[in-house]
Amino acid sequence: MTRLSTYLLPTEKQAPADAEAISHKLMVRAGLVRQLGTGLWTWMPAGWRAHQKVVQIIREELNAIGGQELLMPVLNPGEIWKRTGRYGIDELFKLQDRKGAEMVLAMTHEEVVTTHVAQLVRSYRDLPLILYHFQVKERDEPRPRAGVLRTREFIMKDSYTFDRDEEGLNASYEKHVGAYDRIFERTGLEWYRVESDVGMMGGSGAHEYMAPCAAGEDAVALAPGYAANVEIASADPQPVALPAPLDKPEEVHTPGLTTVEEVAANLGVPHGALLKAYPVIAEGRGLVLVVVRGDHRVNEIKLRNALGAPCRPAQPDEFAQKIGPAGYIGPVGANAPVLLDDAVTDGGYVTGANRPDFHLRGVEPGRDFAFERADVRTVEAGDTVGGNAIRIEAAIEVGNIFKLGTRYSEPLGATYLDESGTSRPIVMGSYGIGPARIVAAAVEQTADEAGIAWPRALAPFELELVSLGRAGSEEQAYAERLYGELRALGADVLYDDRDLAPGQKFADAELLGCPLRITVGKRTLSGGELELQVRRGRETRSVPLDGAAEAVLDLWRTLP
RNA sequence: CGGGGCGUGGCGCAGCCUGGUAGCGCGCCUGCUUUGGGAGCAGGAGGUCCUCGGUUCGAAUCCGGGCGCCCCGACCA
Structure with missing residues (x-):
């Protein structure tokens, strides 16, 4: 019986003062959710109905590709997380039981599911397998925010696939692409499937499902036939007019001018006619001088991927000796390997002279300094892909699919015997969806001055x-x-x-x-x-x- | 982890600077009236002023510690 006279729908005329995001304000005002603490939310009856509608759509589509639903504990022995090397993650909640045994609150369930599969799967005849569950996930987020969009505890649907080899993984991955496309289509959301970073989990391929909305924390680069998270997006740069070339670099006095804006304005050249030098310390490699066009920004994720190792910006005292003084560094004469961004074409550029208060002009890559090439800049609106200009939109990640490979099966001993009796590691994939984010994204995308305007598939009531x-x-x-x-x-x-x-x-x-x-x-x-x-x-x-x-x-x- | 802000009834806020009876709007309860776009009148309930300590004759107000919450950035497997 859903008579409003007896139903707990605590609507409010005024939004909570500290709410910022539209979905945050409206979900509280409409009586869908209530906050308990930072990043901790209770779903009120009507809100839970919307959440459950999302869950049911996901369930139906995963069952349709042969997924088998199960349920795994949130509370985990710390041991399995140590084995996969994830025990040290800051976001992982850790606790002890009364005997002092180390426990963790799971943030995903690769460790658990793989432990079981390691015990239960013996033969190639047992594969492939698609297992999934809806379960609370716990994450000690550095900064929960925007109501239900980023919380410390939330329900996530996680699927895991287990295959004999890469080919099998690709097939399982494609099944998930199909299921996910149908799921998001059915929710009534506006959504994109974009290429994404494989992150620290390792792995060979990944996509994210993104719902464009103002409160989104990610940005996606979109062009006809192209969609990627800007974390990894790649595009052809917009051209820049370079000054006439010089026979050799020439020093110019630029006292106190240390920014691209100041130098470009002073010399009367576009920002793109400068080269920006960005020294980093790469793990296992030491000091590297990354060089991008003056109007471009270094993309830390693309840089990390290009270097094949984590890196951090170098401090002035770490590069002063080998390169030059902060504010005036450049690739010419630098005693460090130079990584030159792909967007830097041939021609004469302005760079730091590696001595205080001077820049060089007419610097030509190759002639004046040696370099390695890589694509390490962040794309910008107006750059092109296949001749089409890209646009950039804010979006919230509502799902992701990921080829894990043997990242978990190896440390946890999940192997099978093939036809020849050889033991091989199981090849895995993992696939997540956050129903709460789908609900919030639907609110963000449909809201008007009067409130929420649900897509039919998600409305708490028809x-x-x-x-x-x-x-x-x-x-x-x-x-x-x-x-x-x-x-x-x-x-x-x-x-x-x-x-x-x-x-x-x-x-x-x-x-x-x-x-x-x-x-x-x-x-x-x-x-x-x-x-x-x-x-x-x-x-x-x-x-x-x-x-x-x-x-x-x-x-x-x-x-x- | 850096920066900023806030904590007073269910929600939104004032009071704090300049110490002296804890207030307003909405909501809630009772009664009567009212019923096509957040009604009217009358009566009423409800607050350890986040917390602990200090100063003071006296602290919501001043000082110190703690806790909680929000925003920006970093981070976000």
């Missing part, structure tokens, strides 16, 4: 029936009857039977955002009609009372 009549009135009696009929037809109806002013009921209905509102009032009832409001766009329609329940559902089915 219909909201608003009765304007008082107890004992004709309208009330009709609304009761209609409520019964709609339920008998299988509809998921929220019935606002509260004794409140119409304005309050309308405002609450629009805030909660069910796709279709049915209004039963004296005015339309006496006219032999039932009034409907389509939430998205808030346009009003009416249907005759005769056969009204069916007509309502017919209309509902046509909504987005």
Whole structure:
């Protein structure tokens, strides 16, 4: 029974003062979620219904590709995390039991699932396998934020695939691409599948599913036929007009000018005619001088991938001796390997002279300094891919798929015997979806001034029936009857039977955002009609009372 | 981890500077009226002023420690 008079839907007129993101404000105002502590949220009944709708869509599509649902514990022995080398992760919550044994609260379940598979799978005949679960994940986030978008505890769907070899993994991965595409399509979200960084987990391939929205923490680069997280995006640079070349580099006096802006303005050249030198300390390799065009930015993730090792910016005292003084460094004469960004074309550039208050102009890569090439810059709106300009949009990551390889099967001993009796490591993939983020992204993407405007697939209720009549009135009696009929037809109806002013009921209905509102009032009832409001766009329609329940559902089915 | 801000009834806030009876709007409860866009009148309930300590005759207010929460950046397997 979902009569609003007895349902816990704690709506608020005012948003919490500290809320910033639209989804944060509206989800609290609409009574979907309540905060318990930093990054800790309770799902109220209506919010949980939306969450469960997402869960059910995911479940159906994963079952359809042969996924088998199970459930694994949140509380894990620390041992398996030590074996995979993940015990040291800062975000991992750690605790001890009463005997002092080290335990962890799982942030994902590779360790657990792989431990079981190591015990249970013996033969190539047992493969492939797709296992998944919905489970609470715990992460000691450095900074939870934006309501339900980034929390310390959240439910995640994780699937894991187990295959004999790379080819099998590719097939399992493709199955997930198909399932994920269908899942996100069914949610009604606007979404992109983008290429993504494989991160510190290692692995051979990864995509993220991104939902564009203002509160998104990621940025995606998009062009016809191209979609990538800007963390790894690659594009052709916009050209820059270089000054006429010189026979050899020439010093210019640039006292106190240490930024690209200052130097470019002083010399009357575009930012892109400068070379920006960015010294880093790469693990196992030492000092490297990264050089990009003056109007470009070094992309730390692409740089890490290009170097094949983690790196950090070098401190002035770490490069002063080998290169030069901070603010005036450049590749000419630098006593460190130079990594030159692909966007730097041939020609004469302005660079630091490696002595205070001087720059060089007419510096030509190759002629004046030796280098290694790599693509290490962050792409920008207007760069091109295949001749098409890219645009950059903020988005929230709602899912990811990842080829793990043997990153977990090897340390945990998950092997199988092939036809020849040879023991081989199982090749794994992992695939996550955050239902809470899908819910929040739907709110972000559909909200208007009045509140949420759910896609049909995710709305907490399919219909909201608003009765304007008082107890004992004709309208009330009709609304009761209609409520019964709609339920008998299988509809998921929220019935606002509260004794409140119409304005309050309308405002609450629009805030909660069910796709279709049915209004039963004296005015339309006496006219032999039932009034409907389509939430998205808030346009009003009416249907005759005769056969009204069916007509309502017919209309509902046509909504987005 | 760096920077900034905040903690007063369910929500939003004032009061703090300049110490002296804890207030406002919304919400909530009771009654009557009202019912197509957040109603009116009357009556009422509800607060360890985050916490611990200090100063003081007296602390929401001043001082110190702690805790909690938010935002920006770093980080985000």
